[in-house]
Structure formats: structure tokens, C-alpha cells
Amino acid sequence: MAKEGLGLEITELRLGLPGGGTEKNEKKRVFSEISEEEENEKSNGPPELQSKSQVVGWPPVCSYRKKNSFGDKDGSKTSKFYVKVSMDGAPFLRKINLALHKGYSDLVKALEKLFGEALRDAESCEFVPIYEDKDGDWMLAGDVPWEMFIESCKRLRIMKKADAKGFGVLQSRVALNGTLKE
Amino acid sequence: MNYFPDEVLEHVFDFITSHKDRNSVSLVCKSWYKIERYSRQRVFIGNCYSISPERLIARFPGLKSLTLKGKPHFADFNLVPHDWGGFVYPWIEALAKSRIGLEELRLKRMVVSDESLELLSKSFVNFKSLVLVSCEGFTTDGLAAIAANCRFLRELDLQENEVDDHRGHWLSCFPESCTSLISLNFACLRGEVNLGALERLVSRSPNLKSLRLNRAVPLDTLQKLLMRAPQLVDLGIGSYVHDPFSEAYNKLKIAIQRCKSIRSLSGFLEVALHCMSAIYPICGNLTFLNLSYAPGLHGNKLMKLIQHCRKLQRLWILDCIGDKGLGVVALTCKELQELRVFPSDPFEAGNAAVTEEGLVLVSAGCPKLNSLLYFCQQMTNAALITVAKNCPNFIRFRLCILDPIKPDPVTNQPLDEGFGAIVQSCKGLKRLSLSGLLTDQVFLYIGMYAEQLEMLSIAFAADSDKGMLYVLNGCKKLRKLEIRDCPFGDAALLEDVGKYETMRSLWMSSCEVTLGGCKSVAEKMPSLNVEIIDESEQMEFNLDDKQKVDKMYLYRTLVGHRKDAPEYVWIL
Numbered sequence: 234m235a236k237e238g239l240g241l242e243i244t245e246l247r248l249g250l251p252g253g254g255t256e257k258n259e260k261k262r263v264f265s266e267i268s269e270e271e272e273n274e275k276s277n278g279p280p281e282l283q284s285k286s287q288v289v290g291w292p293p294v295c296s297y298r299k300k301n302s303f304g305d306k307d308g309s310k311t312s313k314f315y316v317k318v319s320m321d322g323a324p325f326l327r328k329i330n331l332a333l334h335k336g337y338s339d340l341v342k343a344l345e346k347l348f349g350e351a352l353r354d355a356e357s358c359e360f361v362p363i364y365e366d367k368d369g370d371w372m373l374a375g376d377v378p379w380e381m382f383i384e385s386c387k388r389l390r391i392m393k394k395a396d397a398k399g400f401g402v403l404q405s406r407v408a409l410n411g412t413l414k415e
Numbered sequence: 416m417n418y419f420p421d422e423v424l425e426h427v428f429d430f431i432t433s434h435k436d437r438n439s440v441s442l443v444c445k446s447w448y449k450i451e452r453y454s455r456q457r458v459f460i461g462n463c464y465s466i467s468p469e470r471l472i473a474r475f476p477g478l479k480s481l482t483l484k485g486k487p488h489f490a491d492f493n494l495v496p497h498d499w500g501g502f503v504y505p506w507i508e509a510l511a512k513s514r515i516g517l518e519e520l521r522l523k524r525m526v527v528s529d530e531s532l533e534l535l536s537k538s539f540v541n542f543k544s545l546v547l548v549s550c551e552g553f554t555t556d557g558l559a560a561i562a563a564n565c566r567f568l569r570e571l572d573l574q575e576n577e578v579d580d581h582r583g584h585w586l587s588c589f590p591e592s593c594t595s596l597i598s599l600n601f602a603c604l605r606g607e608v609n610l611g612a613l614e615r616l617v618s619r620s621p622n623l624k625s626l627r628l629n630r631a632v633p634l635d636t637l638q639k640l641l642m643r644a645p646q647l648v649d650l651g652i653g654s655y656v657h658d659p660f661s662e663a664y665n666k667l668k669i670a671i672q673r674c675k676s677i678r679s680l681s682g683f684l685e686v687a688l689h690c691m692s693a694i695y696p697i698c699g700n701l702t703f704l705n706l707s708y709a710p711g712l713h714g715n716k717l718m719k720l721i722q723h724c725r726k727l728q729r730l731w732i733l734d735c736i737g738d739k740g741l742g743v744v745a746l747t748c749k750e751l752q753e754l755r756v757f758p759s760d761p762f763e764a765g766n767a768a769v770t771e772e773g774l775v776l777v778s779a780g781c782p783k784l785n786s787l788l789y790f791c792q793q794m795t796n797a798a799l800i801t802v803a804k805n806c807p808n809f810i811r812f813r814l815c816i817l818d819p820i821k822p823d824p825v826t827n828q829p830l831d832e833g834f835g836a837i838v839q840s841c842k843g844l845k846r847l848s849l850s851g852l853l854t855d856q857v858f859l860y861i862g863m864y865a866e867q868l869e870m871l872s873i874a875f876a877a878d879s880d881k882g883m884l885y886v887l888n889g890c891k892k893l894r895k896l897e898i899r900d901c902p903f904g905d906a907a908l909l910e911d912v913g914k915y916e917t918m919r920s921l922w923m924s925s926c927e928v929t930l931g932g933c934k935s936v937a938e939k940m941p942s943l944n945v946e947i948i949d950e951s952e953q954m955e956f957n958l959d960d961k962q963k964v965d966k967m968y969l970y971r972t973l974v975g976h977r978k979d980a981p982e983y984v985w986i987l
Contacts, residue, residue: 289492289494290492290493290494291874292758292815294790295492302707302710302733
């Protein structure tokens with residue numbers, strides 16, 4: 234079951250709208266490239282079902298069963314995926330439970346919620362989501378399948394793109410591509 | 416006309432036990448109605464709002480056993496708000512005031528408060544059996560009342576309930592004088608139990624045949640319990656985690672070997688894989704194996720376990736068994752009648768480990784298969800056609816493809832032909848759940864061939880009203896129809912409103928029916944309650960007949976509108 238990497242270019246955070254437009258209608262989606270790629274990967278269905286895992290009441294498993302029989306393979310899946318998230322320029326770090334999210338686009342939405350203020354306040358900056366993996370390397374988020382990402386991510390950082398070159402992120406992404414497993 | 420004295424008829428009726436038959440008997444003539452109603456001991460009420468407790472009591476003064484069901488089926492999947500209804504208290508209150516000598520109460524999808532349990536425990540001297548399935552609203556305090564007050568309790572069976580666990584002392588509430596237990600199932604409780612009290616209880620219950628433990632019962636205790644109850648027929652293991660070199664494990668091996676009567680095994684809520692061999696000695700006699708709450712049991716160890724279970728008739732398993740594992744089932748379990756494969760990961764559709772291949776293998780290897788619940792990643796028409804040919808005896812066929820509108824991945828066609836083959840071949844089919852990409856065509860087949868169909872569940876299917884019309888016109892024995900996210904509108908809903916009186920209920924959510932359409936049904940059919948469930952504010956402010964209704968639940972009733980509906984339920 235080969236799962237491809239998402240083949241991303243460097244993802245970008247876009248600025249929020251200047252001034253007070255209502256957020257509901259025209260919320261700029263950050264990490265938009267991740268989201269689009271992921272949706273194209275899923276089988277073609279009506280737009281309402283783009284993220285099928287989020288349909289209420291589907292799959293039809295009773296709630297007792299949902300609470301009691303899943304993700305306990307190692308006894309650890311449901312609980313231990315809290316990672317710190319830092320954002321350049323934001324005064325506080327946050328913590329996020331990766332296990333609660335179903336994929337990169339879901340994660341992105343959560344990050345936008347966490348750092349919404351700071352993202353909007355940042356002046357003409359672009360951001361890059363990176364994470365520190367088990368080996369201590371800083372990797373660009375989005376290359377590997379989600380499950381693999383959860384297992385290996387130790388902490389997240391939303392870094393200014395301007396700082397990226399100094400960090401050697403591009404090089405490590407190239408290295409990652411070479412060692413991509415299924 | 417009676418040629419026999421009443422006593423003779425009554426004696427004859429004693430042999431008629433099925434609810435359907437008893438109901439038929441009561442319709443023959445006034446005299447039979449009278450004799451039947453006085454001799455009736457067991458009553459089944461599939462929808463607690465179809466009748467009132469007062470009328471039940473008035474008609475069946477000899478009632479001993481009552482089964483009640485509350486919320487509609489889709490409540491299991493969070494489609495019905497929590498406080499929608501289904502309260503048991505009024506029933507217990509009414510029965511308590513009457514002279515009914517209730518002995519058995521079986522509830523499904525009802526709201527059961529501690530108050531109700533306490534009242535129940537104090538009101539019926541001969542109360543023997545309490546079975547709660549998928550209920551909520553009670554805590555272990557309510558269980559303590561049952562334990563303490565029901566002196567002749569034989570059965571306390573809790574299945575998949577949401578129980579607020581106040582931890583532990585309820586088991587100690589069984590008095591020393593209580594020695595009548597036959598069945599005790601508390602697997603769904605999450606809290607600690609008093610292990611000493613449990614051991615003593617089992618020791619003084621010589622008739623105990625069924626014991627299902629929760630995950631707080633360690634292996635050490637399990638071994639002691641088995642030593643005291645080698646007569647067990649049904650065992651639910653809580654925690655199965657231990658050191659294979661420990662004394663406890665050795666003792667367990669011995670204890671299990673003494674349990675020659677175990678035919679049904681479940682649980683393994685926590686499991687250490689390297690110790691399954693202790694279980695092998697009882698596998699050969701098992702007829703029911705439920706490993707659907709044991710995600711820790713997978714791979715080769717799971718295969719080895721199943722290979723010992725040659726007499727299995729019912730198997731409930733997680734999809735981590737894989738197609739390969741189902742192949743092992745097909746080779747080993749030649750007596751298999753019922754298979755349920757549940758998803759081990761509900762969130763990621765792509766990770767399901769079984770496909771059409773596993774199902775085909777089982778259908779080929781297990782010709783007695785008649786009941787299926789199968790969550791899978793994909794299904795093909797070819798596979799369904801093969802399954803239909805291999806197993807024409809299906810009574811229940813429930814297929815759930817994790818991506819609800821997925822077509823046949825090989826041909827990219829809808830699954831109409833596959834399901835069509837199922838309904839055409841399985842002439843005794845009573846229950847069907849569909850999924851995958853489906854057009855109106857599949858419903859044409861269902862209407863044409865599914866003559867015995869009683870319950871149909873549809874989601875994300877069909878192209879037009881025709882789909883629903885085919886079903887309503889064709890399935891004469893239909894009792895329950897539940898539909899979500901289908902393009903069925905008022906035209907289909909209103910075509911034959913009289914049909915709904917022949918059914919228990921109809922559920923439609925996220926379809927195209929409008930408020931006006933629902934009102935129309937309610938107007939034409941006063942014998943139906945038509946409920947609109949809408950938690951958003953739109954019903955409050957915008958009562959336009961043309962607006963689409965989010966959730967509609969209608970059911971036949973003899974007692975009109977219920978008085979306990981919450982504010983977001985409108986009964987038209």
C-alpha cells in the first residue's frame with residue numbers, strides 16, 4: 234500500500250485580510266497547498282464529502298464502541314501525541330495533540346486557530362511549518378504520510394520563511410525524499 | 416366460536432411463545448383476545464412511544480417480562496440529541512403502582528436514571544432479570560440499589576451502556592443471602608470493582624453460567640473466579656495482561672482447563688499477546704467468540720487462536736484481522752453463521768484492513784453464513800455476486816464501506832448490481848444496510864426482490880424520489896426504514912402515507928423533505944407522530960413550509976403526542 238509523499242513545494246502562510254472583512258466568507262486558508270493536495274488525493278466525490286472522515290455519524294459505529302475499542306493497539310495511541318508548537322514572534326508556545334487530528338489539513342486548521350492572532354498581525358511574512366523528528370532533525374511538514382508524521386514528530390515550529398535558508402531545511406527535505414518509505 | 420373451555424385454550428396458548436404468534440392469536444375473536452391477554456407474560460414494545468404504560472398494564476395484568484426500546488437506531492451514531500427522550504421512569508412508576516409482578520425488564524436505547532433503578536429494585540419482590548443495552552443516565556449507585564434490594568436476582572446484564580462509574584462498592588451490595596445469580600455482565604463499567612466481593616459473590620453463586628468482567632479485573636482474580644466457577648458457559652475476560660512465567664499464569668492454565676462448559680468467549684479488553692496459549696484448551700468448544708473490543712489481539716497470535724475454534728458459529732472481530740485472516744476463518748470455521756467485522760480505526764478511511772476479498776473467502780468457506788456486518792475499505796459487484804451465489808441464506812446483510820459513496824474500484828460502477836444479486840438470491844433477507852455508490856437502480860431491485868425485508872438502512876445513495884418509491888411500493892413487510900443524506904423529497908414521502916401505519920418507524924435526515932411535506936403527513940395520518948428534530952434556531956424563527964427539514968422521525972402510535980419532548984423537537 235504505497236502512500237506517496239505529498240510532493241509539496243515549500244508551503245506558505247498567507248496573510249489574513251487587511252482590516253475588518255468578516256472571517257466567515259473569505260477566510261484565507263493558510264497552508265493552502267497542503268490542503269489542496271490532500272483533497273486531490275482522496276477519491277473524487279461530491280464537494281460535501283471531501284473529508285469523509287469528518288462526516289457526522291459515519292462510519293456507523295455506535296459511540297460506546299468508538300470510545301472503547303479503538304487505537305489501543307499499543308495502549309498508547311489515543312493519549313501520547315501532545316507536542317509543543319512554537320511560532321516565531323509569538324510570545325507563548327502552545328501544545329497540540331496530534332492524535333486528535335486526521336490529517337495535515339486538519340492540523341493546519343488547528344494551528345490557524347491557535348495562532349490566528351499572531352499570524353494576522355505578522356507583517357508581510359511568510360511562514361513555514363517544520364517539525365523536529367525522532368532523530369533531532371528539523372523537517373518540513375507534509376512530506377510523509379500522516380501516521381508516520383505523528384509517530385516521529387517531537388515538536389512543531391512555525392518558522393519565518395526568511396529564516397529557513399539559514400536552517401538548512403531545504404537540504405533536509407531533499408534528503409528525506411531520498412529515504413521515503415511507503 | 417369455542418368448543419373448548421377457556422382453560423384448555425389457555426393451555427394451548429402456553430405453547431405459543433413468539434410475540435408475532437401471540438399477537439395473531441389475539442386477533443382471532445373476542446374470546447381468544449380475552450384468554451390471550453390474561454395469560455400473556457412476555458410483552459415486547461419496539462417503540463416506547465407507541466403505547467402507554469397504563470394501557471399495557473390494563474391489557475396484560477399477568478405481565479412478568481417487559482422489553483422496551485427507546486431511541487431510534489441512528490441515535491447510536493450521534494444523529495439524535497442526547498435528551499431526545501426514551502425515559503424509562505414513567506414505565507417503572509406506573510408498573511410499581513399497579514399489581515403487576517414484574518420479574519424481567521429488558522431495555523434498549525433508553526434513558527435510565529438511578530431513581531428508576533432504585534424504584535425498580537424496591538417495587539417488585541420477585542424481580543429476577545435486568546438487561547440494559549445501549550442505555551445511559553445511570554451510575555453505579557443505581558446498580559448498588561439493584562444488587563442490594565433484588566433478593567432473587569438471577570440476571571444483571573449490562574451491554575455497551577454509558578455508565579457513570581462511582582467506583583466499586585456496588586458489588587459489595589449483593590447480600591450474603593444472594594445465591595441465585597445465573598448471569599452477571601459488567602464489562603462496560605470502567606471503574607474499579609471490589610475484587611474480594613466479586614470472588615465471594617461468584618463463590619456463593621452455584622448457578623452462575625455467564626460472567627463478563629470489566630477491564631479492572633486482573634488476571635489473578637480471573638484465575639480465582641474460574642476455579643470457583645468451572646461450570647461457566649459464557650466468559651468475558653477483562654484484563655489479560657500478565658507475565659507468562661508467573662504463578663498466576665500457571666494457575667490460570669489449570670483453571671481454564673477445568674472449564675469444560677465454556678461455549679462463548681469475549682472481552683480481552685487488555686491483552687498481552689504472548690499468553691494466548693492458555694486459552695487454546697477451551698477454543699475447540701466455542702460457538703461464540705467476540706474479539707471486537709480487543710485491538711491488542713492481532714496478527715499471528717489472533718490467527719492461531721482462531722485456528723483452534725473449529726465449532727465457531729458466531730464471530731465478532733476487528734478488521735485488523737485482514738483478508739488473510741478471514742481466509743483462515745474460512746478454512747477453520749465451517750459452522751460459521753454470523754460474522755461481524757468492525758473497523759479498528761474509524762477516522763482514516765484508507766486504513767481499513769479488509770476488502771471484498773476477505774468476504775468472498777468467507778462466503779466460499781462458510782456455507783451456513785446467514786448474518787453479516789462488514790466494515791470494509793472497498794467492495795466490488797463481482798464479489799457481491801459471488802457472495803450471493805455462495806450464501807443464499809442471508810437473513811441479515813449489513814455492508815459498510817468506510818467511504819460511503821465509493822464505487823466498485825475495478826469497474827468504477829455503482830454497486831447496484833452487487834446488492835441486486837444479494838436481494839435476488841437471499842429470499843429470506845430481513846435486514847439490509849447499503850453503502851457505496853448507489854443509484855435508483857438498486858432500489859428497484861430491492862422493491863422487486865426483497866419480499867421479506869423488514870429493516871432497511873440507506874445512506875448517501877440514490878438519484879431521485881424514485882429510489883424511495885420503489886422500496887415503499889415493493890417491500891410489503893417493511894417495518895423500519897432509516898435514511899440519511901439521500902435526495903428523497905416530499906413526492907416520495909407523500910406518495911403513500913398509509914404505508915407508515917404498517918411500519919414501526921421512518922427516519923429521514925439530511926434529505927429533501929420539507930416542513931410542508933411533513934405537516935401534510937401529520938395531517939393525513941393522525942395515528943402517526945411526526946417529529947421534527949432541529950437543534951439550530953431555524954425552526955424558531957423561520958417556519959416556512961418550503962424549508963428543508965434536517966431530521967424527521969415518524970412512528971405509529973396509539974397514544975398521540977408524547978409529553979416529554981425537549982424544546983428542539985416539534986411534533987406536528
